[in-house]
Amino acid sequence: MVNTRKQVPNGRLGAALIGIAVLVLTAPSAVRARGGQGTGASMLAQPNFEAPGGGEVNLQVTAGERAIVTTDYWTMEYDLRRGGVLDSIVFTHGSGRNLLVEPFRTFVDQWSDANAPQVSLHSSKEGNILRLEFSGRMTAADRKAGPVAFETTWTLSPFVVRADHKISFPEDLRVSSVGVASTAVRSDLGEFGLRVGPADDANERKECLATFGTTRSGGARLIDEHHAPIYMQFFNRGVEGFGLSMTSDLATWENGLTGKSGVGHYAASVSEDGGSILIVRKPLRVTAPVKVPKGEYVFSYYLGLPRIVEKADRKWRHIGFDAHPFPSDDEIRKWAESGVNIVRQDSEYYGDENFWHDGTWPPFDEKGMKELRRVIATCHRYKILVVPYFSLQELHPSAPGYAQHAQEWARTMGEVETMYHNFSPEDYKLFNYGSDYAGKGEYGAQMCPMSAWPEKLKNDVERAYRELGFDGIFYDWADTEPCNNKKHNPKLHSGIDGLIDMLAWTRRLIGPNGVLIVHQYGLKASISLENFADLVVNMEEIADRDVALRPDNIPVTTLLAESLPRSPCPNYLRSENLERNRQNIAVLVLYGMFPWAGPPWDTGETEVETLKLFRAFKPYQLETYRLHSPLSGAVHTAWEDVYGAVYAGPEQALVVISNTSREPRKRAIWTVRPEDLGFVSATKRFTVKDTKTSTVQTLPFSGLQDGSLETQLEGYEYRLFEVRSAD
Numbered sequence: 001m002v003n004t005r006k007q008v009p010n011g012r013l014g015a016a017l018i019g020i021a022v023l024v025l026t027a028p029s030a031v032r033a034r035g036g037q038g039t040g041a042s043m044l045a046q047p048n049f050e051a052p053g054g055g056e057v058n059l060q061v062t063a064g065e066r067a068i069v070t071t072d073y074w075t076m077e078y079d080l081r082r083g084g085v086l087d088s089i090v091f092t093h094g095s096g097r098n099l100l101v102e103p104f105r106t107f108v109d110q111w112s113d114a115n116a117p118q119v120s121l122h123s124s125k126e127g128n129i130l131r132l133e134f135s136g137r138m139t140a141a142d143r144k145a146g147p148v149a150f151e152t153t154w155t156l157s158p159f160v161v162r163a164d165h166k167i168s169f170p171e172d173l174r175v176s177s178v179g180v181a182s183t184a185v186r187s188d189l190g191e192f193g194l195r196v197g198p199a200d201d202a203n204e205r206k207e208c209l210a211t212f213g214t215t216r217s218g219g220a221r222l223i224d225e226h227h228a229p230i231y232m233q234f235f236n237r238g239v240e241g242f243g244l245s246m247t248s249d250l251a252t253w254e255n256g257l258t259g260k261s262g263v264g265h266y267a268a269s270v271s272e273d274g275g276s277i278l279i280v281r282k283p284l285r286v287t288a289p290v291k292v293p294k295g296e297y298v299f300s301y302y303l304g305l306p307r308i309v310e311k312a313d314r315k316w317r318h319i320g321f322d323a324h325p326f327p328s329d330d331e332i333r334k335w336a337e338s339g340v341n342i343v344r345q346d347s348e349y350y351g352d353e354n355f356w357h358d359g360t361w362p363p364f365d366e367k368g369m370k371e372l373r374r375v376i377a378t379c380h381r382y383k384i385l386v387v388p389y390f391s392l393q394e395l396h397p398s399a400p401g402y403a404q405h406a407q408e409w410a411r412t413m414g415e416v417e418t419m420y421h422n423f424s425p426e427d428y429k430l431f432n433y434g435s436d437y438a439g440k441g442e443y444g445a446q447m448c449p450m451s452a453w454p455e456k457l458k459n460d461v462e463r464a465y466r467e468l469g470f471d472g473i474f475y476d477w478a479d480t481e482p483c484n485n486k487k488h489n490p491k492l493h494s495g496i497d498g499l500i501d502m503l504a505w506t507r508r509l510i511g512p513n514g515v516l517i518v519h520q521y522g523l524k525a526s527i528s529l530e531n532f533a534d535l536v537v538n539m540e541e542i543a544d545r546d547v548a549l550r551p552d553n554i555p556v557t558t559l560l561a562e563s564l565p566r567s568p569c570p571n572y573l574r575s576e577n578l579e580r581n582r583q584n585i586a587v588l589v590l591y592g593m594f595p596w597a598g599p600p601w602d603t604g605e606t607e608v609e610t611l612k613l614f615r616a617f618k619p620y621q622l623e624t625y626r627l628h629s630p631l632s633g634a635v636h637t638a639w640e641d642v643y644g645a646v647y648a649g650p651e652q653a654l655v656v657i658s659n660t661s662r663e664p665r666k667r668a669i670w671t672v673r674p675e676d677l678g679f680v681s682a683t684k685r686f687t688v689k690d691t692k693t694s695t696v697q698t699l700p701f702s703g704l705q706d707g708s709l710e711t712q713l714e715g716y717e718y719r720l721f722e723v724r725s726a727d
């Protein structure tokens with residue numbers, strides 16, 4: 001029996017609740033974090049970042065002046081005349097300009113690392129991981145050193161950058177302000193995202209879903225929190241951006257200095273002159289000084305730097321399949337003919353319980369396993385890669401180890417240690433998230449990546465990978481959640497360190513040629529986590545909503561910048577499924593995003609549309625083309641809902657003209673900027689071939705912009721035009 005999906009927002013790929021998200025966004029802070037004992041030092045071991053495939057990381061030091069770190073994606077610079085503070089972040093394939101207007105500055109009242117005239121630097125390198133340690137005394141503006149010492153450790157890899165700021169108080173001190181890596185960035189990074197800390201999330205599940213906003217008006221407040229947020233992000237849509245994500249040790253940020261919670265200030269605001277955005281991260285900000293006990297305090301965060309490139313590796317055409325039924329050899333052949341090159345064995349809940357329950361082995365009965373092996377072998381014959389679904393945070397109650405360990409491994413929040421079970425959409429309403437229900441109707445209970453749970457997960461992943469001959473792994477729930485389960489760590493923490501460790505481990509398992517697909521739920525998406533992926537599945541946060549996707553309302557975390565290729569979720573709604581997905585594709589084709597299709601969400605019609613999209617691009621190696629999306633202004637049309645984009649290659653360009661409305665557009669005049677075609681025509685004459693009708697027009701240079709180019713589009717139709725130099 002196949003379940004009929006209802007329109008409820010609890011999709012398999014990252015089951016967050018949109019309905020509750022609305023509550024989170026508007027409800028006042030109703031729950032306060034417990035005060036902790038400020039012992040200071042991080043309780044959590046650092047993850048192992050080692051992972052192949054990201055390229056090199058290099059250090060160049062000019063003694064006493066600058067330390068410069070470069071990767072294929074970015075350059076960061078540290079000022080050795082100012083305490084070794086980070087004062088420059090430049091993305092090679094972003095704007096090429098420094099993001100920072102002010103350096104990252106750490107301070108205790110009047111003493112700051114940025115005033116320290118002397119700093120010692122130790123560096124070491126292992127594989128593609130570089131470690132920099134800056135240490136010195138915090139100093140006042142008059143260059144007099146104060147009592148507080150600092151030791152800042154940067155761990156840098158092409159995938160992930162982490163900073164650990166150790167502040168040492170040699171004695172009890174009364175202070176009113178402690179800031180860690182506060183900075184100012186260019187105001188064009190004015191589109192921001194915020195995941196508040198659990199104290200500011202009124203929802204019982206404490207998923208801390210992100211909110212987004214944008215402004216560049218002078219004096220505007222973007223973020224203004226007293227509790228440590230899970231992360232802040234700042235973007236210039238489509239160009240560049242970055243994230244500041246707390247490490248797992250949220251407790252030190254929240255109450256580490258004084259034992260009191262809610263005494264910090266985490267904020268972002270546009271400067272009065274509109275020229276920059278001030279970013280403040282203060283674990284302590286009080287009006288009257290308070291005692292900070294003698295000791296060492298370590299404040300740690302990940303600096304999320306996207307892997308921005310000139311041309312995204314846009315080669316993946318990805319869909320899903322499951323056991324209801326397993327696809328026939330004939331279907332697989334049709335996939336291959338359409339250009340599908342990677343498929344995901346999905347583990348969607350079905351009422352007959354015939355699905356891969358998280359944490360179980362073997363996932364199917366003997367007949368099912370035989371079928372799975374057949375599908376994998378047939379896919380391989382057609383050069384289609386196959387990856388299994390794994391949830392990074394769910395364990396099904398029927399799985400071995402659950403009865404013995406689930407309470408200890410679980411993610412819980414608060415005193416009562418209630419486990420969070422993720423139910424199928426049908427049962428969500430029926431059981432109202434009852435905590436004692438374990439068995440039918442659920443995907444599993446949430447586990448915490450900072451418990452011993454990842455050790456079991458690693459065993460499960462490795463066994464499936466090796467015994468079934470998969471080509472990589474698909475991870476759902478690659479997002480960080482807060483936890484304070486006393487059975488593994490009573491201090492407030494999040495799962496991010498454990499997730500990074502898991503993702504890096506997976507890259508080591510599958511090697512540089514294995515494919516890692518990571519799902520990023522848009523309201524929890526993290527640059528530091530998605531960076532480990534070859535392909536990012538996203539947009540599920542709008543998949544169950546009846547929202548018409550338009551070129552100007554794509555979620556910013558979906559678009560981010562030209563970096564990792566993205567495979568958005570199709571629209572899951574049963575009603576108007578075909579229309580919503582045709583509309584999605586009409587928009588996504590302009591941004592180089594190829595959505596997945598597959599059961600059980602799609603009625604079959606969506607897969608037809610998706611495969612049609614794949615076939616349209618099959619003749620081209622899109623990873624060798626550079627995309628100029630509608631944001632670039634490369635193409636202009638006279639209809640407000642007809643958009644264009646250019647995929648620019650060295651020999652030819654593909655111009656896509658797409659009608660994002662359901663109304664046919666009989667005459668759509670379009671123009672394209674010659675300089676965005678990617679090649680130079682010596683003859684100054686061009687051919688433009690409509691790939692649908694195969695008609696070819698030959699034009700002089702001026703013809704690209706004078707209105708000579710015209711097409712006709714049905715509702716949601718997109719057409720590809722090959723533009724070449726004429727002989």
Ligand SMILES: [Zn+2]
Nearest residue numbers: 448450483485
């Ligand atoms: Zn935990």
